[in-house]
Amino acid sequence: MRNIMYRDAILEALDEEMARDENVFVMGEDVGTIGGNFKCTAGLLEKYGDLRVKDTPISESGFVGLGIGAAITGLRPVVELMFGDFMMVAMDQICNQAAKITYMSGGQVRVPMVIRMPIGGGRSSAAQHSQSFYAWAAHCPGLKVVVPSTAAEAKGLLKTAIRDNNPVLFFEHKMLYTEKFDLTSDEDYTIPFGQARIVNEGDDITIVATSMMLVKTEKVVKKLKQEGINVELIDPRTLVPFDKETIIKSVEKTGKLLIIDEGHKSYGISGEITMKIMDDIFYSLDAPVKRLGTADVPLPFSPALEFPLIPDEKDIEKAIREMI
Amino acid sequence: MEDNKKVLAKKFYEVMYRMRRFEEEVFEFYKKGMMPGLAHLYLGEEAIATGACAALDKNDYIASTHRGHGHLVGRGADLNKMMAEILGKKDGYSKGKGGSMHIMALDKGILGANGIVGGGIPIATGAAYKSKYKESGEVTIAFFGDSASNQGTFHESINMASAWDLPIIYIIENNCFGISVDIRKVTKEHQLSKRSVGYGIEGVTINGNDVFEVYETVSKAVEKARKGGGPTLIECKTYRWQGHHVGDPATYRDKKELETWKAKDPIKNLLKLELIDEREINEIEEKVENEIKEAVKFAEDSPYAEIEEAYTDVFVD
Numbered sequence: 001m002r003n004i005m006y007r008d009a010i011l012e013a014l015d016e017e018m019a020r021d022e023n024v025f026v027m028g029e030d031v032g033t034i035g036g037n038f039k040c041t042a043g044l045l046e047k048y049g050d051l052r053v054k055d056t057p058i059s060e061s062g063f064v065g066l067g068i069g070a071a072i073t074g075l076r077p078v079v080e081l082m083f084g085d086f087m088m089v090a091m092d093q094i095c096n097q098a099a100k101i102t103y104m105s106g107g108q109v110r111v112p113m114v115i116r117m118p119i120g121g122g123r124s125s126a127a128q129h130s131q132s133f134y135a136w137a138a139h140c141p142g143l144k145v146v147v148p149s150t151a152a153e154a155k156g157l158l159k160t161a162i163r164d165n166n167p168v169l170f171f172e173h174k175m176l177y178t179e180k181f182d183l184t185s186d187e188d189y190t191i192p193f194g195q196a197r198i199v200n201e202g203d204d205i206t207i208v209a210t211s212m213m214l215v216k217t218e219k220v221v222k223k224l225k226q227e228g229i230n231v232e233l234i235d236p237r238t239l240v241p242f243d244k245e246t247i248i249k250s251v252e253k254t255g256k257l258l259i260i261d262e263g264h265k266s267y268g269i270s271g272e273i274t275m276k277i278m279d280d281i282f283y284s285l286d287a288p289v290k291r292l293g294t295a296d297v298p299l300p301f302s303p304a305l306e307f308p309l310i311p312d313e314k315d316i317e318k319a320i321r322e323m324i
Numbered sequence: 325m326e327d328n329k330k331v332l333a334k335k336f337y338e339v340m341y342r343m344r345r346f347e348e349e350v351f352e353f354y355k356k357g358m359m360p361g362l363a364h365l366y367l368g369e370e371a372i373a374t375g376a377c378a379a380l381d382k383n384d385y386i387a388s389t390h391r392g393h394g395h396l397v398g399r400g401a402d403l404n405k406m407m408a409e410i411l412g413k414k415d416g417y418s419k420g421k422g423g424s425m426h427i428m429a430l431d432k433g434i435l436g437a438n439g440i441v442g443g444g445i446p447i448a449t450g451a452a453y454k455s456k457y458k459e460s461g462e463v464t465i466a467f468f469g470d471s472a473s474n475q476g477t478f479h480e481s482i483n484m485a486s487a488w489d490l491p492i493i494y495i496i497e498n499n500c501f502g503i504s505v506d507i508r509k510v511t512k513e514h515q516l517s518k519r520s521v522g523y524g525i526e527g528v529t530i531n532g533n534d535v536f537e538v539y540e541t542v543s544k545a546v547e548k549a550r551k552g553g554g555p556t557l558i559e560c561k562t563y564r565w566q567g568h569h570v571g572d573p574a575t576y577r578d579k580k581e582l583e584t585w586k587a588k589d590p591i592k593n594l595l596k597l598e599l600i601d602e603r604e605i606n607e608i609e610e611k612v613e614n615e616i617k618e619a620v621k622f623a624e625d626s627p628y629a630e631i632e633e634a635y636t637d638v639f640v641d
């Protein structure tokens with residue numbers, strides 16, 4: 001058992017995969033000399049050299065596209081976007097190119113590529129450095145979408161992503177990078193895509209929470225347990241592919257479902273998860289499905305304005321109590 | 325030397341004639357209502373893809389564009405599979421899921437045609453990155469039009485390739501128009517190869533309707549790239565004979581300009597050199613006509629895929 005930071009789990013995954021396969025390389029803004037804006041690639045340049053740890057110019061479209069070309073000709077690039085918000089700068093390469101090449105080529109061409117990027121608010125970074133837009137990626141057929149919530153998830157899922165033969169978008173929460181988590185295994189392990197994790201078993205209510213929201217909710221769940229409120233907490237871990245069965249089974253047991261996701265509420269993940277399973281859970285429900293999410297406004301700079309817009313532990317506790 | 329030139333001339337004639345006849349048959353399919361969607365024809369621009377692809381080795385890469393049939397033919401793609409794909413048939417390169425603008429043939433080093441203007445330029449640059457990374461020796465050519473040179477991806481890619489001395493040739497096929505917009509109306513400097521100066525690499529503007537000039541220029545650039553000398557920007561001046569796509573009457577163009585350029589037909593230009601005799605011409609034409617006939621029949625006879633096909637290849641294992 002080790003206690004390590006989320007960012008170090010990512011670094012370990014990258015290091016282990018680069019050591020295992022010489023075709024794996026990382027590139028992005030500031031990934032080399034300074035080891036990444038959030039230090040997820042620290043020390044890799046010294047270990048693997050300039051071609052495998054490539055500092056790029058500020059050209060998101062260009063270097064994401066470069067990654068695609070490298071991937072279809074045999075390499076396994078792990079491209080870092082410094083902030084998830086910059087995904088939109090490279091959206092043509094991600095959605096029109098990477099996501100569609102395998103399909104448009106009739107299966108001739110594979111795009112084994114990972115694009116990592118930090119998401120989430122909470123750092124007074126304002127509207128262009130705080131968004132959680134994985135719903136955009138999940139809407140585009142051809143992309144796998146991963147939202148790791150803990151260090152253990154980050155490591156195991158990133159290793160799976162790197163070994164996957166499809167483009168994988170890997171959304172890391174920036175408020176988790178320096179959080180410490182227990183890692184039960186030192187060994188080389190991977191976590192398969194499309195398998196949700198039951199974080200806590202319970203009979204009173206099912207909660208599906210992603211990324212940072214999972215971490216916040218877990219704290220609330222522990223507190224409520226002392227009062228005898230038993231929450232079944234589920235981390236979907238990957239949005240594409242998506243594990244419906246674990247959630248359906250849980251709601252059949254609890255009769256109640258709360259979905260907590262940091263993306264904007266409208267047209268996002270929570271609405272989609274609800275409808276993905278509605279046919280299966282409708283007659284099991286004892287109450288309407290509820291959801292928590294970020295308000296439908298751009299994230300403001302001031303903590304006085306920003307923090308109240310993103311669900312926190314108080315909001316989560318209140319929502320649970322209202323549903324019990 | 326003269327013998328070699330004759331051999332090349334024969335080869336060039338065959339490839340250019342194949343491109344032209346292929347496009348003419350594509351146009352026929354469109355006119356007969358047998359082609360779904362549209363196609364962007366390469367008629368009049370044949371010397372560029374012919375000369376450039378002739379400068380490459382078997383293992384090299386090319387990235388193509390929405391006007392891509394010529395590049396693919398130049399690179400030796402299977403005409404039957406190309407034509408079937410253009411008709412949306414099951415035996416096409418992508419089983420009918422790509423169509424004219426998305427033909428890929430990785431076995432021929434063809435990284436793909438591309439429906440987004442400028443979209444293939446970074447992808448080509450990535451193939452060149454792989455060649456440097458693996459020291460595998462290939463050179464990549466990125467083909468694109470004058471209008472793609474105004475996309476950010478052009479500038480971002482050429483900057484990275486220059487900074488890192490990647491083995492790639494950027495070829496601008498300057499056919500004067502982006503759909504209806506004359507490139508001269510939307511750029512101040514009309515000699516697009518001058519953009520190379522900003523990236524610290526060699527740039528040259530050549531006659532894109534002279535297949536020997538294209539071949540010789542690209543060959544030099546390929547040799548330099550293969551030796552680690554980095555990228556070259558080559559602007560090939562040409563003109564598209566048809567509208568932007570089949571069915572575009574191109575009324576926005578000056579008829580006189582079109583006639584001037586038609587007189588500079590790259591195929592006639594080659595024949596004027598009198599390096600190929602009548603008998604050789606006939607032999608080549610007969611051979612190509614047979615290939616084209618076969619491709620047309622193959623495409624016509626191929627069935628459409630069953631609907632299940634639409635649900636495959638979204639992901640691979």
